[in-house]
Amino acid sequence: MEPTVVDIKDEWKQGAGLDEAGYAAWYAQSLQDPDGFWGEQGKRIDWIKPYTRVKNTSFEPGNISIKWYEDGTLNVSANCIDRHLEKRGNQTAIIWEGDDPADSRAITYRELYEEVCRMANLLKERGVKRGDRVTLYMPMIPEAAFAMLACSRVGAIHSVVFGGFSPDALAGRLEGAASSVLITADEGLRGGRKIPLKKNADRAVEIAGKAGQAVDTVIVVRRTGGDINVVEGRDVWWHEARLTVAAECPPEEMSAEDPLFILYTSGSTGKPKGVLHTTGGYLVYVSLTHQYVFDYRDGEVYWCSADVGWVTGHSYIVYGPLANGGTTLMFEGVPNYPDTSRFWQVVDKHKVSIFYTAPTAIRALMGAGDEPVLKTSRKSLRVLGSVGEPINPEAWNWYYRVVGQERCPVVDTWWQTETGGILISPLVGATKLKPGSATLPFFGVVPQLVDNEGKVLEGAADGNLCLTDSWPSQMRTIFGDHDRFEQTYFSTYPGKYFTGDGCRRDEDGYYWITGRVDDVINVSGHRMGTAEVESSLVAHPLVSEAAVVGYPHDIKGQGIYCYVTLMEGVEPTDELRKELVQHVRNDIGAIASPDKIQFSPGLPKTRSGKIMRRILRKIAEDDFGALGDTSTLADPGVVDDLIGNRQNRK
Numbered sequence: 001m002e003p004t005v006v007d008i009k010d011e012w013k014q015g016a017g018l019d020e021a022g023y024a025a026w027y028a029q030s031l032q033d034p035d036g037f038w039g040e041q042g043k044r045i046d047w048i049k050p051y052t053r054v055k056n057t058s059f060e061p062g063n064i065s066i067k068w069y070e071d072g073t074l075n076v077s078a079n080c081i082d083r084h085l086e087k088r089g090n091q092t093a094i095i096w097e098g099d100d101p102a103d104s105r106a107i108t109y110r111e112l113y114e115e116v117c118r119m120a121n122l123l124k125e126r127g128v129k130r131g132d133r134v135t136l137y138m139p140m141i142p143e144a145a146f147a148m149l150a151c152s153r154v155g156a157i158h159s160v161v162f163g164g165f166s167p168d169a170l171a172g173r174l175e176g177a178a179s180s181v182l183i184t185a186d187e188g189l190r191g192g193r194k195i196p197l198k199k200n201a202d203r204a205v206e207i208a209g210k211a212g213q214a215v216d217t218v219i220v221v222r223r224t225g226g227d228i229n230v231v232e233g234r235d236v237w238w239h240e241a242r243l244t245v246a247a248e249c250p251p252e253e254m255s256a257e258d259p260l261f262i263l264y265t266s267g268s269t270g271k272p273k274g275v276l277h278t279t280g281g282y283l284v285y286v287s288l289t290h291q292y293v294f295d296y297r298d299g300e301v302y303w304c305s306a307d308v309g310w311v312t313g314h315s316y317i318v319y320g321p322l323a324n325g326g327t328t329l330m331f332e333g334v335p336n337y338p339d340t341s342r343f344w345q346v347v348d349k350h351k352v353s354i355f356y357t358a359p360t361a362i363r364a365l366m367g368a369g370d371e372p373v374l375k376t377s378r379k380s381l382r383v384l385g386s387v388g389e390p391i392n393p394e395a396w397n398w399y400y401r402v403v404g405q406e407r408c409p410v411v412d413t414w415w416q417t418e419t420g421g422i423l424i425s426p427l428v429g430a431t432k433l434k435p436g437s438a439t440l441p442f443f444g445v446v447p448q449l450v451d452n453e454g455k456v457l458e459g460a461a462d463g464n465l466c467l468t469d470s471w472p473s474q475m476r477t478i479f480g481d482h483d484r485f486e487q488t489y490f491s492t493y494p495g496k497y498f499t500g501d502g503c504r505r506d507e508d509g510y511y512w513i514t515g516r517v518d519d520v521i522n523v524s525g526h527r528m529g530t531a532e533v534e535s536s537l538v539a540h541p542l543v544s545e546a547a548v549v550g551y552p553h554d555i556k557g558q559g560i561y562c563y564v565t566l567m568e569g570v571e572p573t574d575e576l577r578k579e580l581v582q583h584v585r586n587d588i589g590a591i592a593s594p595d596k597i598q599f600s601p602g603l604p605k606t607r608s609g610k611i612m613r614r615i616l617r618k619i620a621e622d623d624f625g626a627l628g629d630t631s632t633l634a635d636p637g638v639v640d641d642l643i644g645n646r647q648n649r650k
């Protein structure tokens with residue numbers, strides 16, 4: 001029998017100083033007096049001009065407005081670098097571990113300062129000003145962090161696009177952000193394989209250009225030394241340019257509500273949305289959560305294995321840890337290269353104390369057995385974290401027992417791109433753990449469960465997860481489309497922010513995220529809108545209609561299952577199936593690769609023409625015994641064909 005509750009161990013209690021009662025007291029205060037609580041916490045970062053107003057937020061329909069510390073001014077890069085120089089100039093800020101185990105680098109706070117200033121000066125030289133959008137398309141190398149911090153130094157807004165996205169996806173984001181400056185690398189390197197970033201970037205710039213978005217500067221970091229095309233006047237080699245600019249650059253004084261970054265994320269409908277985060281509240285919140293959730297202690301090595309292309313990389317590789325003067329590890333590679341011991345070898349090599357990763361990686365490594373873990377020491381580890389998708393209790397227990405030797409608490413952190421920072425999570429030393437539960441809300445966070453009609457559910461219940469009040473790192477808007485912001489997050493349950501997640505609250509008040517309740521799926525911790533995959537499929541000349549759903553996948557969490565109706569007279573072949581998979585990969589990126597494609601002459605629709613996804617989900621799950629009511633279907637016959645040709649027989 002697995003334990004259902006893991007009690008707090010004495011050795012977990014010795015960090016930040018909060019215990020269970022301390023958490024409860026702080027939490028209560030944060031709700032009773034948000035201005036007092038956040039007014040105090042805001043002091044953990046340096047302000048140029050101190051704020052006098054703390055919280056000014058409204059979730060009221062027609063007037064969604066979120067402002068924190070609005071009259072304060074500050075600079076994020078100065079908070080992440082300059083203010084640490086006196087005490088930590090020679091401390092390592094970033095440890096970089098390359099794809100090849102023989103490759104690593106340590107960058108001190110002093111060096112970070114100089115590199116960021118140089119990059120900032122280069123941006124200025126290329127005409128970048130406050131408020132301009134700079135797009136990053138980078139591998140996991142320190143220059144990615146330099147570029148983010150350089151943008152914040154000059155007051156530019158960065159938009160990081162994950163290096164696995166296609167040229168088309170990158171072009172769409174350049175257009176969406178109206179960005180004329182791009183920072184990339186010659187090639188990326190992952191698992192021994194090269195990724196042609198500059199080649200993709202060239203193509204993206206061409207596509208964006210045709211759509212009216214000119215890119216006039218492409219800064220290129222040399223990573224592999226591979227052959228690339230250089231466009232005179234437009235392309236700038238970083239390794240050359242950095243020698244020509246000063247290593248000092250005064251930080252811009254930014255208002256707390258000036259934008260810091262845009263990050264595109266998928267929703268249930270339409271194109272990916274540019275989630276906009278701002279400066280002051282974001283930094284206060286990510287710094288506070290990084291300290292208390294993980295119990296970060298001075299001098300420790302902290303490692304988050306995410307990519308900087310996702311929000312986890314923004315908040316918990318770069319901004320949170322550096323705001324706290326921490327040592328953050330950046331890993332270029334993958335968990336199974338050169339072999340499945342790699343994570344734990346890196347932990348031993350750099351004496352990592354806190355390790356934060358995704359359930360999909362844990363499940364994949366669990367599948368390789370205990371031996372690759374047990375042959376490493378891992379004795380530096382003190383805390384383990386999980387993020388991105390629900391962690392099943394089996395994976396949780398393996399992580400706790402085998403990786404952490406039952407010494408290290410597992411903090412399962414629930415949050416979203418939109419929330420900027422962790423909202424529901426245990427705090428090391430202050431929260432009893434339950435495998436599979438993200439446990440309790442962070443300070444100032446007010447979760448609420450509602451049924452489909454919006455009725456508030458009290459006590460132990462299962463419902464849709466909302467947040468009834470704002471927290472400092474909440475997204476402020478969708479870049480350029482405030483109406484869509486209100487429509488997407490505040491219209492389902494007026495007066496509340498709706499997360500899109502289903503959730504259960506147990507008798508102890510613990511939260512158990514059950515997964516998305518909208519048409520968003522979570523594939524290996526990557527968020528994918530089914531509508532995006534559908535529109536890619538129907539753009540193929542031989543496809544007439546497509547419907548995409550998620551299904552449970554042992555490693556990925558969810559797999560991508562596509563129902564495709566072909567044009568009249570087109571033969572459904574395995575060749576075509578492969579071609580469609582390739583088509584979607586080219587269009588969006590490898591993370592959107594369909595796992596299953598079922599050719600179906602018809603899709604189950606109501607008489608009004610609405611596709612009944614409930615039925616498609618059941619068939620994809622191979623659970624068609626419980627299809628429910630199919631009497632409203634226009635042609636109930638299609639269901640038999642769908643079942644007969646299902647691609648996922650158990």
Ligand code: WT7
Pocket residue numbers: 265310311312386387388389390391412413414415416417418438499500501513515516522525526527
């Ligand atoms: C969605 C947000 C937060 C950074 C990474 C993903 C799911 C995230 C958990 C967790 C259960 C989780 C939710 C959420 N999710 N963390 N600990 N337990 N589900 O950010 O791409 O914006 O995705 O990921 O469904 O809504 P994202």
